[in-house]
Amino acid sequence: KAGVTQTPRYLIKTRGQQVTLSCSPISGHRSVSWYQQTPGQGLQFLFEYFSETQRNKGNFPGRFSGRQFSNSRSEMNVSTLELGDSALYLCASSLEPANHYEQYFGPGTRLTVT
Amino acid sequence: DAKTTQPPSMDCAEGRAANLPCNHSTISGNEYVYWYRQIHSQGPQYIIHGLKNNETNEMASLIITEDRKSSTLILPHATLRDTAVYYCIVRVGGAAGNKLTFGGGTRVLVKP
Numbered sequence: 403k404a405g406v407t408q409t410p411r412y413l414i415k416t417r418g419q420q421v422t423l424s425c426s427p428i429s430g431h432r433s434v435s436w437y438q439q440t441p442g443q444g445l446q447f448l449f450e451y452f453s454e455t456q457r458n459k460g461n462f463p464g465r466f467s468g469r470q471f472s473n474s475r476s477e478m479n480v481s482t483l484e485l486g487d488s489a490l491y492l493c494a495s496s497l498e499p500a501n502h503y504e505q506y507f508g509p510g511t512r513l514t515v516t
Numbered sequence: 517d518a519k520t521t522q523p524p525s526m527d528c529a530e531g532r533a534a535n536l537p538c539n540h541s542t543i544s545g546n547e548y549v550y551w552y553r554q555i556h557s558q559g560p561q562y563i564i565h566g567l568k569n570n571e572t573n574e575m576a577s578l579i580i581t582e583d584r585k586s587s588t589l590i591l592p593h594a595t596l597r598d599t600a601v602y603y604c605i606v607r608v609g610g611a612a613g614n615k616l617t618f619g620g621g622t623r624v625l626v627k628p
Contacts, residue, residue: 406559433614445560445603445618458615492559494616501548501613502567507559 403429406495406508414514420481423511427474427495434476435505436468439490448491451476452499480513488515520604525623528598534591536622538604541585546609549580550616551589553600560603560618563589594626 407426415421427434435458436448447460451470468478474495480487490512494505521539528534540549548567552560564571564578566587571578577590591598603621607613 435614435616437616437618444620445616447615447617450614452614458612460615490557494559496614499614501546501607501609502565503614504550504562504565505614505616506562507552509559510557512557 406493406506408491408493408508408511410511411509412512412514414516415483416516417483417485419483420479421483421513422477422479423491423493423513425476425478425493425495425508427476427493428506431495431497431506432474433496433499433503434470434474435494435496436476436478437492437494437507438462439492439510440486440488445492448478450499457499483515485515487513489513520606520619522602522604522619522622524620525625527625527627528591528594530596530626530628531593534594534598534624534626536589536591536602536604536624537586538588539586540604540606543584543606544608548607549578549584549587550605550607551576551578552603552605552616552618553598554603554621555597555600561600563602565607594624596626596628598624599626600624 435450450458550565551563601621
């Protein structure tokens with residue numbers, strides 16, 4: 403079974419631009435979560451989607467948004483990029499949003515903002 | 517969320533068992549203990565999880581104390597490829613059940 407895939411793997415953007423990252427979950431998984439990892443803050447939860455609805459949101463500004471499609475694929479968008487948005491963005495999928503279902507992570511998208 | 521406490525780092529000899537401790541003294545009855553590891557710049561890898569009973573899979577064993585206030589991840593025969601940051605996470609239930617709250621983890625270095 404294929405794992406979680408994320409595209410693109412690497413991205414360089416300029417301050418003020420916007421970016422869209424994509425995540426395809428493991429086949430059959432309907433819940434997708436997004437995380438940001440930086441050297442200073444570590445791994446932080448961004449948001450979670452299930453059945454095309456956002457169920458949970460972390461403590462991030464409104465510039466960070468996401469959505470989920472009917473095939474469970476998800477995208478996240480960051481508008482008006484700042485230097486501090488440079489990070490590894492990770493997507494994780496699970497069968498359903500319950501704490502006894504393990505989450506599997508993708509390889510991440512490395513975003514660099516210059 | 518119940519917080520976890522892990523040692524920041526530990527060394528282990530190749531071929532020996534690695535025992536990684538984790539304290540979670542405020543864990544609630546419906547909260548699971550999860551272990552993940554992250555090898556440099558890769559996505560975290562799921563290892564194992566449990567609620568009350570000890571668990572074993574092809575990667576590791578998870579020993580949870582009877583009062584559930586602490587647990588130990590055991591890598592039975594550590595290899596150099598097990599060098600990684602290991603995260604112990606207590607995962608709440610309900611609406612927030614799918615959120616993983618990562619702490620600092622334990623940086624494990626397996627030495628030849």
